[in-house]
Amino acid sequence: MALFDSIGRRWVTLLKGLHENLSFLGETVTEFAGMLIRPGRFRLGDAALAFERAAFDGLPICAGIGFLLGVILSFQSAAALQSFGVEIYVSDMITIALFRELGPLVTAIILAGRSGSAFAAEIGTMKVDEELDALTTMGLPPVRFLVMPRVAAAVLAMPVLTIFAELAGLVGGAIVLELMNVPNAVFWRHVASTADMFMIVFGLGKACLFGLLVGLVGCSAGMRTQNTADGVGRAVTSAVVGGIVSIALADGILAVMCYAWNL
Numbered sequence: 148m149a150l151f152d153s154i155g156r157r158w159v160t161l162l163k164g165l166h167e168n169l170s171f172l173g174e175t176v177t178e179f180a181g182m183l184i185r186p187g188r189f190r191l192g193d194a195a196l197a198f199e200r201a202a203f204d205g206l207p208i209c210a211g212i213g214f215l216l217g218v219i220l221s222f223q224s225a226a227a228l229q230s231f232g233v234e235i236y237v238s239d240m241i242t243i244a245l246f247r248e249l250g251p252l253v254t255a256i257i258l259a260g261r262s263g264s265a266f267a268a269e270i271g272t273m274k275v276d277e278e279l280d281a282l283t284t285m286g287l288p289p290v291r292f293l294v295m296p297r298v299a300a301a302v303l304a305m306p307v308l309t310i311f312a313e314l315a316g317l318v319g320g321a322i323v324l325e326l327m328n329v330p331n332a333v334f335w336r337h338v339a340s341t342a343d344m345f346m347i348v349f350g351l352g353k354a355c356l357f358g359l360l361v362g363l364v365g366c367s368a369g370m371r372t373q374n375t376a377d378g379v380g381r382a383v384t385s386a387v388v389g390g391i392v393s394i395a396l397a398d399g400i401l402a403v404m405c406y407a408w409n410l
Contacts, residue, residue, distance in 0.1 A: 164371070167367075167371055168367055171290075171363075171366075171367045171370055171371075172363070172367075174288075174290050175290055175294060175295070175298070175363065178288065178290050178291045178294075178295055179295065181291075182291075182295065188291065189295065189296075189299075190291075190292060190295070190296050191296075193292070193296035193297075194295075194296035194297075194299045194300050195300075196296075197262075197296050197297045197299075197300035197301075198299075198300040198303055198304055200262070200265070200300075201258065201261070201262040201300050201301055201304040202300075202303070202304035202307045202308060204261075205257065205258065205261055205262070205304070205308055206307075206308065206311055208257060208261070209254055209257055209308045209309075209311055209312045209315075210311050210312060210314075210315040211315070212253060212257060212312065213245075213250070213253070213254075213311065213312030213313060213314070213315035213316040213319070214315040214316060214318060214319040215319065216245075216249060216253060216312075216316050216319070217241060217245070217315065217316030217317060217318065217319030217320040217323075218319040218320070218322070218323055220237075220240070220241050220244060220249075220316070220320065221237055221241060221319065221320040221323035221324060222323055224237045224240055224241075225237050225323065225324070225327060229327065234324065234327055234329060235324070235329055235333060235334075235337065236337075237320065237323075237324060238320060238321075238324065238329075238333075238334045238337040238338055238341070239337055239338075239341045241316065241317065241320040241338075242317070242337070242338045242341040242342050243341060243346070245312075245313045245316045245317065246313060246342055246346045246347055246349075246350045247346055247349065247350055248350075248398075248402075249316075250309050250312050250313040250316065250350055250354075251305070251309050251350050251351075251353040251354040251357055252353075252357075252394065252398055253312065254305065254308045254309045254312045254354065254357075255305065255354070255357035255358070255360075255361060255390075255394045256391055256394065257308070258301065258304065258305060258308065258357070258358065258361050259361045259364075259365070259386070259387055259390030259391050259394065260387055262300075262301060262304070262361065262362075262365065263301075263361045263362070263364060263365035263386045263387060263390040264365065264383045264386050264387050265365075266297050266301075266362065266365035266366050266368075266369055266386065267365045267366070267368040267369040267372070267379075267382045267383045267385070267386035268369070268379055268382070268383050269293075269369065270289075270293055270294075270366060270369025270370055270372070271368070271369040271372030271378060271379040271382040271383070272379055273293070273369075274369065274370065274372045274374070275372060275374055275378060275379060279293075279370075289370070290370075293366070293369075294366040294370070297362055297365070297366055298359065298362035298363060298366060299362075300362070301358040301359065301361050301362030301365075302355050302358040302359050302362065303358070304358060305354040305355055305357055305358030305361075306351045306354045306355060306358075308354075309350065309351065309354040310351075313350075317338060320334070321334045321335070345410075349410070353398070353401060356397060356401075357394050357397065357398075360390065360393045360394055360397060361390045361394070364386055364389040364390045364393055365386040365390060367389075368382045368383070368385040368386035368389060369382055369386070371385075
């Protein structure tokens with residue numbers, strides 16, 4: 148009986164969490180539609196502050212990780228291609244990898260760890276302090292005042308961070324190939340010929356999608372924070388883990404779609 152009781156409790160918890168997430172998503176979509184009709188309801192100041200914290204404060208870590216990623220990819224791939232005398236094509240491989248896949252993916256994981264956890268901690272602390280109940284009592288929807296600015300900031304911050312991470316990765320690759328007697332002019336010529344407009348737009352579109360997922364998961368975890376001693380900590384953990392898992396799932400779905408449509 149203890150086994151069935153444990154299984155039942157887990158299913159009830161799972162269904163309750165699914166119900167809360169769907170309710171949160173529906174309320175968010177409703178508020179977004181309302182803001183399209185009445186843009187003046189959007190809190191631009193809060194969104195600008197959240198964008199500053201998510202984008203500008205995260206530039207150093209994203210650029211540093213991107214640079215190291217470019218250096219690592221260059222060394223690992225050049226070691227295999229150098230024996231054939233075609234190490235120049237490392238520039239093509241780095242360009243495709245950074246713009247289509249690794250740039251948005253790595254940046255989104257960093258954003259989930261930095262901003263997604265911050266969103267959950269801020270909103271979760273407000274819920275523990277009963278500030279969300281105060282907003283609801285005054286007739287102010289918490290989703291409009293707390294969630295929408297943070298989600299918009301995450302969506303707008305991701306392309307900025309992704310571009311800087313990709314450029315830093317290309318600089319790292321250029322430095323490595325320069326050490327292997329490949330001129331910088333040749334490297335950047337290959338980059339320019341490989342990075343077409345579709346690749347750049349597709350990568351930035353993925354970045355915006357990942358930013359949307361990070362913002363929604365982080366704010367949802369904060370809204371569902373329990374009023375316990377470790378409630379905020381659990382919310383932060385849920386925001387980071389849920390954000391990374393959702394990013395991986397979305398990236399996998401996009402990869403299958405690109406393969407099926409030969410993109």
